[in-house]
Amino acid sequence: MEQTTTASVPSVYQQAALRWKQGHHVFHVVLVTMNTMLEASMDALKQRDWPRLTASLDRLTALYKASTSTMKYAADFPVTLYEELIRPSMMPPFISPGFSGELNTEHTMMLEGFQHLRSRMKEELGNREQWPTPVAKSWTRLLSAQAYSRKHHALVCQKFVKDGASLLKDFYANKKETEKDGLQ
Template sequence: MTVHDAAYDRYFGLLRTPGQLLTAPVVAAVTGDLPHTGLTGDRRGALTEGMCLASRIVAAGHPRTPFGTEPVDGLPDPLRRWKLGHQVFHLLLTAMNSGLDDALAATRTAAWPSLLHGMEQLRLLYDAATAAMEYASDFPAAVYRDEVRPTMAPPHLPPGFSGAFNRDHRVMVRRMRGLERSVRALPPDVPPLVAVHRAAAALHSAQRCNRRQHVRICRRCVPDGASLLQLHLAQEDLACDTG
């Protein structure tokens, strides 16, 4: 784990103690908060279904997939929601990485029913991750600017804090690309694989929706488009130019 990874885990309260399995607290906290959000019924349903599915997957893989989070009670409501949303995103990513392991193994052994089932679950988890992003940022943009974003900057954290420090997401992206390559290499016209390619298309659609939603959230919360990491790097470049 890098220093940046550790800062990400510490800020969002992500625990990785070997043998640990504590999914219920964060699921209960988000479920209890959902009625107080502006999420649509479809988004709430997707997040609820995804949290339940992720909890089952993580439990089935335990202790290979340790999971735990620190409580965020007592924080101001927007900051509490921001951190809870990222905690449940961590749960979803933990389940996705476990599921991707199984899906990649299924492609190697030609276990097509298992691959199909795994890809359908990954789509549900992706839809839930999209809803989790919306949940985490469900407050006015001015609140993000004035109350939430400053908690990710010095003196609270080292300069240049970024979501790129989420190591679970980096692992997921690598494994997802590997699965995409493996599925593309499969013949498209073999009867048992028609459903697999159809599931792959549905999963890709969920990925595109996730990316579009992330862009919309970033544009709403940070209209100038400059992340904390970009600002930090720009300041470093300026210091080098003037030094």
């Protein structure tokens, strides 16, 4: 017999919602920390402090791995619970149409910060073959962790939304269709 609360919500639904929220809250903390480490990396690069830059890049690698773990944790429940509970909670009337994690400010800052660091590394140090060996090795590990994270985040998304139709993509498609039909 399945446990329920006084509100008669099955515990399996409660656990899925809790896991989803906790995983995303931890992911947010990881993003904030990544942004801090990106700034530290930029500062170390400016100062040409290779040991500090290497340490910052290694911390970013660990944070990318942590972000992958938090996303896997957040999504470790059956697809039916996502379809019945989680996805509807990210739609009107609970949230504005077109909600997406892509709208997360810290995530946007992290992506921009990483691109800025990448370009500054190339400008300051030239081709990777010219970089100090420890920095180059740390950078390679970081790129590997980043690729692994992206791959696994995509797998989590694909698990829940087979056709890849995110709420944001659906919103823009519907908006475009509405405009095309002259209904706006």
